Amino acid sequence: MEKIVVENLYKVFGNQPGKAMEMLKKGGDKESILEKTGMTVGVDNASFSIEAGEIFVIMGLSGSGKSTIVRMLNRLIEPTAGKVLVDGKNVVEMDEKELVKFRLHNMSMVFQSFALMPHLSVIDNAAFGLELAGIEKEKRYARAKDALDQVGLAGWEESYPSQLSGGMQQRVGLARGLAVDPDILLMDEAFSALDPLIRTEMQDELLKLQEEQKRTIVFISHDLDEALRIGDRIAIMESGRVIQVGAPEEILQNPADDYVRAFFRGVDPTNVISSGDILRDTHPTIIVTKTGSLRTAHELLSGSDRDHGYVLDPRRRFLGIVSSETLQECMENGASDSPLEQAFIKNGKAVNINDSMQDILPLVASNSWPVPVVDDDNVYKGVVSKNRFLKTLHRAEESLDEQVETATA
Numbered sequence: 001m002e003k004i005v006v007e008n009l010y011k012v013f014g015n016q017p018g019k020a021m022e023m024l025k026k027g028g029d030k031e032s033i034l035e036k037t038g039m040t041v042g043v044d045n046a047s048f049s050i051e052a053g054e055i056f057v058i059m060g061l062s063g064s065g066k067s068t069i070v071r072m073l074n075r076l077i078e079p080t081a082g083k084v085l086v087d088g089k090n091v092v093e094m095d096e097k098e099l100v101k102f103r104l105h106n107m108s109m110v111f112q113s114f115a116l117m118p119h120l121s122v123i124d125n126a127a128f129g130l131e132l133a134g135i136e137k138e139k140r141y142a143r144a145k146d147a148l149d150q151v152g153l154a155g156w157e158e159s160y161p162s163q164l165s166g167g168m169q170q171r172v173g174l175a176r177g178l179a180v181d182p183d184i185l186l187m188d189e190a191f192s193a194l195d196p197l198i199r200t201e202m203q204d205e206l207l208k209l210q211e212e213q214k215r216t217i218v219f220i221s222h223d224l225d226e227a228l229r230i231g232d233r234i235a236i237m238e239s240g241r242v243i244q245v246g247a248p249e250e251i252l253q254n255p256a257d258d259y260v261r262a263f264f265r266g267v268d269p270t271n272v273i274s275s276g277d278i279l280r281d282t283h284p285t286i287i288v289t290k291t292g293s294l295r296t297a298h299e300l301l302s303g304s305d306r307d308h309g310y311v312l313d314p315r316r317r318f319l320g321i322v323s324s325e326t327l328q329e330c331m332e333n334g335a336s337d338s339p340l341e342q343a344f345i346k347n348g349k350a351v352n353i354n355d356s357m358q359d360i361l362p363l364v365a366s367n368s369w370p371v372p373v374v375d376d377d378n379v380y381k382g383v384v385s386k387n388r389f390l391k392t393l394h395r396a397e398e399s400l401d402e403q404v405e406t407a408t409a
């Protein structure tokens, strides 16, 4: 379900945006417009949508328009043109009163600078948004306390920001965002000021919270590792334009242009592409019923052109792998009516749909059968064959080669 839809959104900074808009619509670019009019194009015709419950990362070089776009979502920056629909309602058309309510209840923002007030205690800082929302003291303290607990700061309520480390201060910033219990959280380089270890810790914290609460999170980052780690989808911006939007593995496999490719330089595709991204559902599966026996499996498999079959229960949960060879042997030994389990291949393991190519490599490489893939409930989703694995790798490498060629040209 779409939570936020951005349609033809523009921001021109300066006192004559009309002139710059005209030039933009005629195909003018940011540099020439600045030169001719003195206006700065912040965002140029951005259109994309963000799904409810996803972490949507906006990436791009400094000055590409990330902060401007995110601040137009809650109108901290007024758009020059375009629409921002949140649950179908156009934020751009909200009057002042609606907007205040919307910011207080639906969309909170966490900043890189933490933006804590030094003279207020941790709990007062966390409760700040609630105070603005006019929530009574007892209730706001209870909610702020709950938010501080969520980010691991129980016991620090009465301390002051100066007594906390940078990582803890950012946790307070996050707690303040969470305390208003918004459906949408905007995070502007929220973890960039933290040292790498604490940064990873905060990313984990965010992912953990997200698993429990499923908010829609728009996260600005200029760091690819961070984007890959936390992003369900990534939007890449250049000179005010949104160049590409997609899941990390989609972008990695099909980068829109050299700018995008350059962002992904040095990324190991086997870390990003998961078994779920490359599986195929073409292999024979044998569904076990109460009468499931060696004989039925043998008949099923010998009627196909495959060497291996995947045995599932009636709810398609994965039970094991059988090979036509083992089944044949069992038949010859007169065990045709024995339970199918007897013919399971010993190391016939399945991998999880979220496992990366790197995780599944040993299993794919060491077995003659395509590796079965299951979801978290052990339900069979398909297989990854050696061939498919190598083809994917080859394609990703080709895209990296192109990048090297461009760089050296």
Ligand SMILES: Nc1ncnc2c1ncn2[C@@H]1O[C@H](COP(=O)(O)OP(=O)(O)OP(=O)(O)O)[C@@H](O)[C@H]1O
Binding pocket: 013, 014, 040, 041, 042, 043, 060, 061, 062, 063, 064, 065, 066, 067, 068, 069, 222
């Ligand atoms: N208030 C402003 N007045 C004039 N120009 C501005 C203003 N705010 C931003 N800009 C310009 O708009 C463009 C986009 O800036 P923005 O801050 O959105 O980029 P960014 O990708 O977030 O950069 P960074 O990573 O450095 O924060 C830049 O060219 C910037 O100079």
